[in-house]
Amino acid sequence: MRGAGYPFLMSSQEIQVQMPPDLDPVYSNMIQLAFKDDEFTFLFLHQIPGTNQARAKAVISISPRHAKSLLAVLGRSMAEYEEKFGALESPGERKEESVSTTLSGYS
Secondary structure, three states: OOOOEEEEEEOOEEEEEEOOOOOOOOOOOEEEEEEEOOEEEEEEEEEOOOOOOEEEEEEEEEOHHHHHHHHHHHHHHHHHHHHHHOOOOOOOOOOHHHOOOOOOOOO
């Protein structure tokens, strides 16, 4: 339902979110993260299969307080997901050289 309002719970209050009719969903299969003292920045990417290339899809910056809230919400949501659909295996430890936390042009 594009253009419709969607109720979301934030801080124990329900708010009405207006979704612009031209807002398209974005698919991301990779995220890079950078942070500094006053913000966390997420770079959502789509890694192109079979290549060493990825396309940036969105850049989102939030405060450290909101990042902490996001962590809690993701934890609760994952627990609910696994309760409904079954436990997911952790991807395991990634090799340090394959993990990047630096965004080019980020200050």
